[in-house]
Amino acid sequence: MNRDLFSRITTLIVIGFIVGFTIIMGALFSISLLNIDNSYNQIHFFPSLHGSAFLISGFITITLPLSFLTAVYFCFYSESEIYRFFMRLVLRILSKTPVVVFTLVFIAILQYKNTPSFVILIVSTTLYPVITIKFINRLEQIEKEVIEQSLALGASKEFMIFKIILPLYFHKMMEPINHLVLQSIGIVIPVIYFLELSTISDGIKPNKTTTLSTDLFLALQNREYFNYALLITSLFVLFHLFSSIILVKWVKKS
Amino acid sequence: MRFFLLLLRVVSFIPFLLIASIISVLIFQTFKHIETAYYIREFFQNLLFNSMLNSILITLIAFPIGVLISFYLYYQGKTRVSTTFYTLNKMLSVTPSIIFAAIGVMFFIPLLEYFHLVSYYIILIITFSFMLIPFIVLKLHFFVQKKIDPMLKEVSSSLGFSPLQTFIYLFIPLLRFELITIFLWSISIVIGESIIFIFVSHYTNSSHQTISEYIALSLIDNSESFSQLYIMAFFLFVMINIIDVIRYIIWKKYE
Numbered sequence: 001m002n003r004d005l006f007s008r009i010t011t012l013i014v015i016g017f018i019v020g021f022t023i024i025m026g027a028l029f030s031i032s033l034l035n036i037d038n039s040y041n042q043i044h045f046f047p048s049l050h051g052s053a054f055l056i057s058g059f060i061t062i063t064l065p066l067s068f069l070t071a072v073y074f075c076f077y078s079e080s081e082i083y084r085f086f087m088r089l090v091l092r093i094l095s096k097t098p099v100v101v102f103t104l105v106f107i108a109i110l111q112y113k114n115t116p117s118f119v120i121l122i123v124s125t126t127l128y129p130v131i132t133i134k135f136i137n138r139l140e141q142i143e144k145e146v147i148e149q150s151l152a153l154g155a156s157k158e159f160m161i162f163k164i165i166l167p168l169y170f171h172k173m174m175e176p177i178n179h180l181v182l183q184s185i186g187i188v189i190p191v192i193y194f195l196e197l198s199t200i201s202d203g204i205k206p207n208k209t210t211t212l213s214t215d216l217f218l219a220l221q222n223r224e225y226f227n228y229a230l231l232i233t234s235l236f237v238l239f240h241l242f243s244s245i246i247l248v249k250w251v252k253k254s
Numbered sequence: 255m256r257f258f259l260l261l262l263r264v265v266s267f268i269p270f271l272l273i274a275s276i277i278s279v280l281i282f283q284t285f286k287h288i289e290t291a292y293y294i295r296e297f298f299q300n301l302l303f304n305s306m307l308n309s310i311l312i313t314l315i316a317f318p319i320g321v322l323i324s325f326y327l328y329y330q331g332k333t334r335v336s337t338t339f340y341t342l343n344k345m346l347s348v349t350p351s352i353i354f355a356a357i358g359v360m361f362f363i364p365l366l367e368y369f370h371l372v373s374y375y376i377i378l379i380i381t382f383s384f385m386l387i388p389f390i391v392l393k394l395h396f397f398v399q400k401k402i403d404p405m406l407k408e409v410s411s412s413l414g415f416s417p418l419q420t421f422i423y424l425f426i427p428l429l430r431f432e433l434i435t436i437f438l439w440s441i442s443i444v445i446g447e448s449i450i451f452i453f454v455s456h457y458t459n460s461s462h463q464t465i466s467e468y469i470a471l472s473l474i475d476n477s478e479s480f481s482q483l484y485i486m487a488f489f490l491f492v493m494i495n496i497i498d499v500i501r502y503i504i505w506k507k508y509e
Binding site: 004005006007009010011013014015017018021024027028066069070072073074077078086087090091092093094096097098099100101102103104105107108109125128129132158178179182183185186187188189192193213216217220221226229230232233236237240241243244245247248 | 258259261262263265266268269270272273275276279280283319322323325326327329330335336338339340341342344345346348349350351352353355356357359360361384387416417418421442445446447448449453456466469470473474476480483484487490491494495498502
């Protein structure tokens, strides 16, 4: 093989990936901008935005404190190695469990209830192990000297967590929060099932609390609704891109 | 202080409660409907086979590309291209699968239809590659930063190693266990995925259903009796965890 051919291939793959992604998103975004009136007429966009905001605020309110407190207990309070081993194992298994399995288990435990609060409970539980693992990883990256010195100076563990570690390492905690928000936007199957939004053969038939992701799911089933699906996809990707750029820049600055 | 500690103890009990309820519900429901399992055996074998085949095939194609990209990021260091790519990866790694399904349905399917190349596996592989490659690159990039000294790259080039030789004799051997674990990790991600499979099957009229796709479709359509679904969910759960156990054993042995 030519001496430089290999590095050329790897460079081509990377640049191809960036260019391909830019072309795809550029095409989708420009088509959605051209058809923005049709998209808006196809379905009510703002009720879905409101539904997304409502559900996401619910997911965050439950998952964020629970995940953070579990990670705090794991990193600063638990002393038993057996507990830590089993906790890691359990969190690992839970984080790998697909959302369909969680949904089925909750149907068996709590029986069927088509209320938004029920959906919030299920999706929060699904996201909880993933976010806890992310918080644990971030908390374990904190320098031991900071912990030891603050404890040596007489700070209680509670004081150390909320008054020293959180303000000092808030930028590290932002990644799990960002992950939680972005992942919770895309949750579809439990929401569709519990809120009885539609069936795949019926096409779009929203009722109760629709979200942008469920609208996207329903719109993708039928080519007639592709304009609306394009609009939502473009908005999703733009939101993801901006939040990732801001996060990367902020972490670098911090 | 006491209240806070009590709160922490209660909260830290939640994962154990969750895993206990998942395992007990799945086992109880599976044994409750064991007769149904006998009747769906043949059908289930197909689903299991499709799940394994699809996940291995997709990972086999996406994985080498991800490894090559990670090597590029390591070898080139911090350039404008690698920084842009890293940010793009960060974004794609937290993008929900419905967005990849949307890109597949609205971009790749019409594009391939234009060239008369619409095929279930081609669309699956392209769509999943967009989802898996960022995951593989980020995980591998993390291990590269942790394990490979940047000086090794300088040493290898001063010894006259070409990039390909550095890749074969330095990058792959140093990260062989990480590569195996990330490969298994990727397989378990694809097995658990359902939304992309639903749309690719819908638009290619494919009958190659996977277990998670079947469960998700039955849940959405509310068409199947749950007795079958619990048995499938049980197998899905066990399958993913077996892969994870293998990964963990390899990792522990290496550590």
